[in-house]
Amino acid sequence: MATTVLDPAHAGTRSRSVLVEWLTTVDHKKIGIMYGASAFVFFLIGGLEALLIRAQLAGPNKDLISPEFYNQLFTMHGTTMIFLAVMPLSAMFFNFFIPLQIGARDVAFPRLNAMSLWVFLLGGIFLNASFIWGAPNGGWFGYAPLSGRQYSPGVNMDFWVIGLQILGIASLAAGVNFFTTILNMRARGMTLMRMPMFTWSTLVTQVLVLLSFPVITVALIYLMVDRVFGTGFFVPAAGGDPMLWQHLFWVFGHPEVYILILPAFGIISEILPVFSRKPLFGYSAMVFSMAFIAFLGFGVWSHHMFSTGMGPLADSFFSLATMLIAIPTGVKIFNWIGTIWGGSIQLRTPMYFALGFIAMFIMGGLSGVMHSVAPADLQQTDSYFVVAHFHYVLFGGSIFAITAGAYYWWPKMFGRMLDEGIGKAHFWLMLTGFNLTFFPMHFAGLLGMPRRIYTYPGGLGFDTYNLLATVGAFVLAVSILVFMWNVVRTWRRPADAPADPWGGATLEWAIPSPPQEWNFTEEPVVSGKDELWTLKRAAGVRTLPEPARSDGRGIHLPGPSWWPLIVAIGILLFMVGFMLPRPWAFPFGPVGLVGFVITLVGIFKWAYEPPDAHATPH
Amino acid sequence: MRLSTATWWRPGLVRVLVLPLLLLALAACAGESYPQSTLTPKGDFADLVDALFRTTVFWAVIIFVLVEGALLFAIFRFRGRADDPEPEQIHGNTLVEIIWTVIPAAVLAFVAVPTVRTIFDTARIPETGPDGQAALKVEVIGHQWWWEFRYPELGIVTANEMHVPVGRTVDLRMKTVDVLHSFWIPQFAGKRDVFPNRETRLWFSAREVGAFPGACAEFCGIQHGRMDFYVMVDEPAAFDGWVATRQADSAAAAMRPAAAPVPADSLAPDAAPVAAVDPLVAEGKQLFMTKACAGCHALGSAGAATTMIGPNLGGIGTRKMIAAGWLENTDENLAHWIQNPQAVKEGVLMNVPPITDAEATALVAYLRTRQ
Numbered sequence: 006m007a008t009t010v011l012d013p014a015h016a017g018t019r020s021r022s023v024l025v026e027w028l029t030t031v032d033h034k035k036i037g038i039m040y041g042a043s044a045f046v047f048f049l050i051g052g053l054e055a056l057l058i059r060a061q062l063a064g065p066n067k068d069l070i071s072p073e074f075y076n077q078l079f080t081m082h083g084t085t086m087i088f089l090a091v092m093p094l095s096a097m098f099f100n101f102f103i104p105l106q107i108g109a110r111d112v113a114f115p116r117l118n119a120m121s122l123w124v125f126l127l128g129g130i131f132l133n134a135s136f137i138w139g140a141p142n143g144g145w146f147g148y149a150p151l152s153g154r155q156y157s158p159g160v161n162m163d164f165w166v167i168g169l170q171i172l173g174i175a176s177l178a179a180g181v182n183f184f185t186t187i188l189n190m191r192a193r194g195m196t197l198m199r200m201p202m203f204t205w206s207t208l209v210t211q212v213l214v215l216l217s218f219p220v221i222t223v224a225l226i227y228l229m230v231d232r233v234f235g236t237g238f239f240v241p242a243a244g245g246d247p248m249l250w251q252h253l254f255w256v257f258g259h260p261e262v263y264i265l266i267l268p269a270f271g272i273i274s275e276i277l278p279v280f281s282r283k284p285l286f287g288y289s290a291m292v293f294s295m296a297f298i299a300f301l302g303f304g305v306w307s308h309h310m311f312s313t314g315m316g317p318l319a320d321s322f323f324s325l326a327t328m329l330i331a332i333p334t335g336v337k338i339f340n341w342i343g344t345i346w347g348g349s350i351q352l353r354t355p356m357y358f359a360l361g362f363i364a365m366f367i368m369g370g371l372s373g374v375m376h377s378v379a380p381a382d383l384q385q386t387d388s389y390f391v392v393a394h395f396h397y398v399l400f401g402g403s404i405f406a407i408t409a410g411a412y413y414w415w416p417k418m419f420g421r422m423l424d425e426g427i428g429k430a431h432f433w434l435m436l437t438g439f440n441l442t443f444f445p446m447h448f449a450g451l452l453g454m455p456r457r458i459y460t461y462p463g464g465l466g467f468d469t470y471n472l473l474a475t476v477g478a479f480v481l482a483v484s485i486l487v488f489m490w491n492v493v494r495t496w497r498r499p500a501d502a503p504a505d506p507w508g509g510a511t512l513e514w515a516i517p518s519p520p521q522e523w524n525f526t527e528e529p530v531v532s533g534k535d536e537l538w539t540l541k542r543a544a545g546v547r548t549l550p551e552p553a554r555s556d557g558r559g560i561h562l563p564g565p566s567w568w569p570l571i572v573a574i575g576i577l578l579f580m581v582g583f584m585l586p587r588p589w590a591f592p593f594g595p596v597g598l599v600g601f602v603i604t605l606v607g608i609f610k611w612a613y614e615p616p617d618a619h620a621t622p623h
Numbered sequence: 624m625r626l627s628t629a630t631w632w633r634p635g636l637v638r639v640l641v642l643p644l645l646l647l648a649l650a651a652c653a654g655e656s657y658p659q660s661t662l663t664p665k666g667d668f669a670d671l672v673d674a675l676f677r678t679t680v681f682w683a684v685i686i687f688v689l690v691e692g693a694l695l696f697a698i699f700r701f702r703g704r705a706d707d708p709e710p711e712q713i714h715g716n717t718l719v720e721i722i723w724t725v726i727p728a729a730v731l732a733f734v735a736v737p738t739v740r741t742i743f744d745t746a747r748i749p750e751t752g753p754d755g756q757a758a759l760k761v762e763v764i765g766h767q768w769w770w771e772f773r774y775p776e777l778g779i780v781t782a783n784e785m786h787v788p789v790g791r792t793v794d795l796r797m798k799t800v801d802v803l804h805s806f807w808i809p810q811f812a813g814k815r816d817v818f819p820n821r822e823t824r825l826w827f828s829a830r831e832v833g834a835f836p837g838a839c840a841e842f843c844g845i846q847h848g849r850m851d852f853y854v855m856v857d858e859p860a861a862f863d864g865w866v867a868t869r870q871a872d873s874a875a876a877a878m879r880p881a882a883a884p885v886p887a888d889s890l891a892p893d894a895a896p897v898a899a900v901d902p903l904v905a906e907g908k909q910l911f912m913t914k915a916c917a918g919c920h921a922l923g924s925a926g927a928a929t930t931m932i933g934p935n936l937g938g939i940g941t942r943k944m945i946a947a948g949w950l951e952n953t954d955e956n957l958a959h960w961i962q963n964p965q966a967v968k969e970g971v972l973m974n975v976p977p978i979t980d981a982e983a984t985a986l987v988a989y990l991r992t993r994q
Contacts, residue, residue, distance in 0.1 A: 072845050072969050144842045150819065151802040151844060156767075241820040247803060248818070282703070287715035312805055312814040312840075314823040317746040321739045328731050328738075332724060339723040340715075342693050349703025349710045360698060367690050371683040378734060380741040381676040383813020384661040384669075387805060387840040453659030453809040455840045458848035462949070465836070466657040 021565075029565035031115035032522055036122050037100030038418065043126050044093035050133060051085035052482060054078045059442075059478040062471050065463035075459035076142040077161070081132070083145030084165065087265065088172050089129045091399065094407045095268035096125075099183055099207050101418055105513035105520065106201045108192025108529040113185040115563045116611060121179040123573030128171035131577060132164060141165035144457065146258070147228065149239030149250040154232045163584035166229045171580050173222050180214035183207055192512070194531035198292070201511045202285060205292055206271025209299045213260045213267070216303065221257035224250060233583055248313065255306035263302045266398060269406030270295060270337060273359050276413050277341055279507050280356035281348025284535055287340040294333035294340075301330050311379045312386050320379040327377035334370055338363065353507070354428030358409030361436050365401025369394060372447070387457075390450025396443045408435070408488070413507065420500030420519045427491040434484035441477025445470035504552050510535035517552050523562055526555040568611035575603030659809050659836050666811035667753070668745055668827040675741045679734055686730070745813075748826045752792030754859070758826065759787060763797040765804035765817040767972060768839070768846035769934045769947040779869040779924045782934030783947050786855045788862035792828040800930060805841035808854050814840045829856040834943055845970035851948025868994070869924035872937050907989025910982055914975065922993060933973060940991040957990065958983040 027035060058078050061070040070078070100118065104111055112118050135141060139161045143152040152162050187208045191200070200208075227238040228250070237243025239250045278285045285291060307315060307323040315323075341363055350356065372394040376382045385391055408431075416422050449470040454461060461467050505514040512529055513520075514537055533539055541549055582597020657663065664673040703710070751757060763785075764771040772785045787793050797806055799817040807814040811827040829835070839850035857865060911917055924937025939945075942952050946967055950956040959966075962983050964973040978986070 072848060075848075076842075076845060142845075148803055148842070151842070156802050156844065241818075246820060248821070281701070281710070283710050284712055284714050286713065287720050290715065290720045313816045313818075314825075317743045320742045320746075324738050324742065325735055328735055331731060332727050335727040336720070336724055338690065340720075342690070342697055343715075343719070345697050345701060347710055347713060348701050349707045350698060350701050351703060351705060360694070363694055364691060367687065367694075371687055374731075374734070375676070375679050375683060378675055378679050378738045380672045380738065380745050380813065381679060383745075383815075384672055384676070384809060386814060387807075387842075388661075451661050452657045453661060453807075453836075453838070455807070455838050457842040458838075460848050462851075464656070465659045466655040469655075 026565070028570055029119075029567050031111070031119050031563050031565060031569070033100045033104050033112050033115065033118060034418075034520060034522075034524075036118055037097050037102075039122055040093045040100055040125070041097035043129065044090055044097060047085055047089035047129055047133070048094070049485070051082050051090055052485065054082040054085065056478055056482055058082065059475040061459065062461070063475040064472065065461055065468055067460060070459070072459045073142065076144075076457075077136070077140035079457055080141045080144050080165070081136075084132065084141065084169070085129075086399070087145065087261070088169065089125075089132070091265050091403045091407070092176065093125055093129075095210070095265075095403075096121075096179060098203070098268065098272065098407075098410055098414065099179070102414065102513055103183060103186060103204060103207055104190070105417075105516070105524055106204045106511050107187065107190060107195060108512050108525060108531065109186065109190040110524050110528075110560070111563065112182050113190055114182050116566050116569050117178050117182050119566070119569035120572055121175045121182065123570045124171060124178070124576055125175035127573055127577045128168055128175060131171065131581070132168035135161065135164035135168070138164075141168075146254055147250075148254075149228070149231075149245075149247040150241060152228060152250075153240055154235070155240070160584060163232065166225050166232065167580050167584050170222065170225050170229070171577060173218050173225070174576060176214050177218050177222075180211045180218070184211040184215060187211075192529045192531050198289065199531060199534050199536075202274035202288070202291060203268075203271035203511075206267045206274070206295060209295050210264055210267045213264050213299055213302065217257045217260035217264070220253055221261075224253035224257070227253075229583060251310055251313065252306070255309045256303070258309065259306045260299075260302045262395075262398075263299055265403050267295060267299065269362065269403045272406045272410040272413075273341065273362055274344075275511065276355050276359040276409055277344045278535070279413075279509055280351045280353060280359070281345045282351070282508065283344060283348035284510075284538075285340070286343030286346070287336075288534065290336055291340055294336040297333040298330060298337075301326060301333075305330065308377060308379070308382070309386075311382045324377055324379040328374065331370065331374050331377075338367060338370070353412075354423065354425055354432065355409045355413035355507070357429060357432040358405050358412060361432060362402060362405040362409060365397055365405060365436075365439070369397030369401055372397060385450060387455055388450035389446040389454045389456060392456055393443050393446035393450060396439075396446070400439060400443070405435075405439075414513075416502035416506050417513055417518050417520070419496075420502050421495050421498060422502050422506060423491050423495050427487060427494065431484055431487045431491060434480060434487055438477050438480030438482075438484050442474050442481055443477070445473045445477075449474075503548070505537070505548055508547060510538045512536060515540075515549070515552065517554055521554060521557060523557045523560040526557065526560070564615075566611065566614060568607050568614060572604055572607035572611065575600050575605075575607050579604055659838070661809040664810060665831050665835065666827045666829045667749075668812040668825075669810060671741050671744055672813055675737055678737055682730055682734060686727075748794055748824065749792050749828075752790060752828045753830075754788070754790035754828075756791055758792040758794040760794050760796070761785065761787070763795050763806055763817065764930060765797070765799035765801070765806070765839070765843070766934075767801050767844050768850040768968070770804075770806070770839075770850070770852045771930060771935065774866075777866055777870065778926065779866065779872075779937070780921070780935045781869065781924055781937055783852045783944065784855055784942050785852065786857055786862060786865050787829060788859045789829055789832050789856050790859075792826055795825045795827075797823045797825065802843050803841050804839045804843045804850070806837070807840040808835055808837035810835050811854065816841055829854065832856050832858055836948065838948075846947075846968050849947060849949045849968050851944075853943060853948060855943070869937055871925065872993075873923040873925040901988070903985050903988040904992055905989075906982075907985035907987070910978075910986050911989060914978060914982070914986075916975075916986075919973070936990070936993060938994055940993045954987050954991070957987045961986055 027039065030036065057070060058075065061067055061075060139159050141164050142161045143157055143165065147162065147165060150156055187204060230236045231238050231240060237245040239245045239247055241247065274285055274291060305323055305327045307319060308327045311320055376385060376394060412423055412428055449467050452466050454467045502518045504517050515529070516525060541547065578600025579597050582594065582600055585594060585596055664670045748758065760776055762773040762775060764773065769783055771780065771782050773780050797815060797817045799819050803816055803818060805814045805816045806825065811829055812825055815823050815825040817823055833856055835854045835856065837852050837854060839847060843850065919931055919933030920936045921931050922936050924935060944950060945952050945957055946960050950960060950967065961975065962978045964971050964975060
């Protein structure tokens with residue numbers, strides 16, 4: 006297949022194979038789908054890791070899994086779910102829907118967008134390939150000096166420190182891209198305060214990415230040169246300081262939490278008004294509270310470090326700053342309830358998950374406030390109480406919202422409705438399984454069960470709670486299977502979803518499902534918030550007439566390109582060069598050098614490639 | 624379709640709401656004991672934390688009930704049909720926004736004030752404890768994967784079981800010789816991490832006599848899961864007896880002829896002078912030297928100045944647990960541990976030459992005399 010395409014006689018014609026089409030695409034919608042598909046596979050891998058962990062902890066003193074493998078599992082579970090599942094699942098929605106919501110034909114930098122995808126995907130495969138040689142085993146937080154060469158001599162933590170740098174490149178490039186796209190490519194009339202809330206949440210998230218990822222990049226480079234070249238940034242014997250790692254990690258790590266949850270806020274703020282048939286309550290309060298959360302998110306990192314004994318002044322500052330976050334977060338929850346209050350609530354599947362999100366997120370938020378109470382946190386930190394807390398915000402929050410978004414936007418992405426009956430079964434199984442898994446962990450933690458232990462003794466009262474959690478985890482797994490069944494079942498049906506199945510308020514519902522490559526045949530002009538509702542009200546209809554498909558004549562789109570993929574491969578090789586043993590290692594060996602040359606040549610060729618070199622004629 | 628949806632989502636809701644209560648009831652009925660619980664404080668530091676935690680839970684429960692209640696009410700009350708007319712289009716209300724910004728802020732003040740007070744209260748190490756005496760100084764040293772306890776004023780060292788007198792404030796100064804660990808005895812105090820390059824402090828005083836389990840709470844490598852320890856809270860007289868025993872237990876004493884009697888004030892209930900010549904004990908002592916045990920383990924609690932690779936074995940014969948809080952200190956377990964440390968704790972830094980069952984029996988017999 007590939008050879009025919011590389012044949013110059015065929016290049017640039019419509020006979021390009023489907024595979025080549027997807028490998029070279031710069032279409033934000035295809036890129037979004039690939040983000041979603043690969044992130045879902047990583048989500049399944051991370052879920053499988055979680056099931057193994059829960060099986061091992063089903064009872065006291067089990068030896069189903071060796072301690073070494075257990076440590077690899079929980080390290081990879083955390084790393085995978087954060088960097089390879091929740092972040093790219095959000096990126097799926099950014100990619101597919103930001104241009105649609107702002108009335109644009111693509112993102113600001115389409116080829117950079119493709120490069121972000123390939124760097125992310127290759128980085129994710131690289132991280133998971135580590136299981137062949139020994140997966141990372143020092144925790145997703147990689148605390149020094151355990152993550153240094155002396156205490157982690159194997160390749161395990163090399164995979165982690167290099168894999169995260171690769172993923173960071175993808176995140177930063179996407180951050181620049183979406184920040185620019187939202188600020189520069191909005192339709193005429195769409196002022197900032199008329200943007201849909203999902204677009205707002207994406208914008209704020211990119212600001213967080215752009216300000217926090219450089220910090221972790223610096224920390225990871227320090228750690229990498231410690232490990233590879235024997236420097237001593239975090240090596241106490243050489244005068245380095247493990248506390249420096251903790252500060253750098255959490256200056257990134259706390260904003261990262263909001264990078265995971267703000268897109269969820271955006272999705273929920275789209276769904277609640279549509280299914281309540283009533284506009285979002287307190288739009289500007291929602292915008293400012295989100296910006297305030299993001300701002301405060303950079304001033305609370307040390308609440309992850311209360312047990313390090315920073316002293317009463319620092320503890321007080323970070324305690325109070327953390328408590329402050331509860332105020333804008335509360336404002337968001339109250340406004341969501343205010344949105345459905347007095348509405349005409351249509352209980353369709355996306356609404357089930359959105360309401361489930363609110364209910365679960367309240368619990369995660371309240372246990373979060375408990376952690377801000379520094380002295381009480383001395384008992385809770387690094388116990389299962391924390392595990393319960395962050396799963397209530399990350400699963401009960403982010404994953405419930407992403408699932409809500411999947412049901413909501415599925416017809417737009419694929420032109421098919423997901424089944425309502427199976428969807429509701431999915432919801433009830435997931436809600437039950439989720440609470441059965443994570444609610445008991447609050448008690449296990451308060452009863453003194455530390456995190457990250459591969460087993461526990463009987464007689465401490467942990468047994469019942471752990472058994473319940475294990476049963477719940479398998480119920481959760483079944484709920485995911487039900488979702489997959491829903492996808493497979495509805496995929497066999499013809500693509501017949503209407504342009505606007507839910508009575509939407511935003512621009513993506515004004516164009517056919519699935520959208521044509523150029524999104525909008527005519528660039529829209531916006532006159533206010535909830536533009537589509539305004540149009541429908543003016544026309545006196547519940548649904549606008551089905552938009553006609555056009556032939557796209559005269560519309561110029563950027564052409565496909567191989568260079569983003571090639572540059573991504575170059576970056577991967579360059580980074581892998583750092584972990585290979587001599588004589589293969591960079592800068593003394595060939596692999597890193599080859600990667601460096603590929604990257605450099607790729608960027609050069611990319612820069613001089615005409616924008617429509619391989620464009621299909623319209 | 625509408626009907627069926629309506630009937631099966633209500634039981635589902637009930638299931639979710641009742642679940643937490645069921646769990647609690649289940650746990651209560653099981654009649655289990657919770658020796659590592661943060662909810663049953665047995666010391667002043669933990670009391671301060673617990674009072675604060677209960678304040679927080681009080682407010683959290685009120686907010687939980689009100690907000691989840693409002694959410695559920697709205698879902699039931701404002702449920703619409705597809706063909707209902709458009710509801711009133713309300714875009715917001717500034718007064719309401721102000722109210723639900725100010726009220727949470729006020730509630731937070733009720734938590735924030737005691738929080739800051741408790742932060743400062745727990746940071747201050749009391750000079751005298753409930754018993755009116757000066758604090759007992761203990762140095763805590765974390766190792767992969769065991770805890771070393773040194774009593775600088777008393778000149779003794781022990782491992783994995785820290786003895787303290789009831790009612791006396793214990794002033795802990797902590798560090799690690801390798802990676803980070805976190806020292807946690809939930810019934811007495813919150814966690815405190817230990818660092819290789821800076822000393823951290825913690826304090827507590829115990830209100831009850833007994834054996835209280837603790838654990839390492841910072842991930843520290845392959846055996847983080849089995850890095851437990853005990854705090855043995857003794858009556859003051861018993862503590863003084865333990866100290867005297869430990870002070871008499873020097874390395875030189877350990878090397879005296881095996882026939883030497885055990886100190887009369889030994890903790891062992893059936894402590895009788897060891898038979899004049901017990902060949903098994905003598906053989907065990909010999910093996911302790913020849914099987915490389917002595918390379919990593921100090922035998923005496925007194926005068927053991929340098930930190931060794933393995934735990935100090937002073938009084939190992941009468942300790943409650945072995946292998947860092949993981950195995951009951953029975954003859955059988957001790958023999959098993961000596962022969963197969965990697966089977967009990969994969970990756971543990973204890974590597975032993977092959978030891979036969981007979982040799983293990985002799986080593987156990989010898990270690991039992993170390994009281």
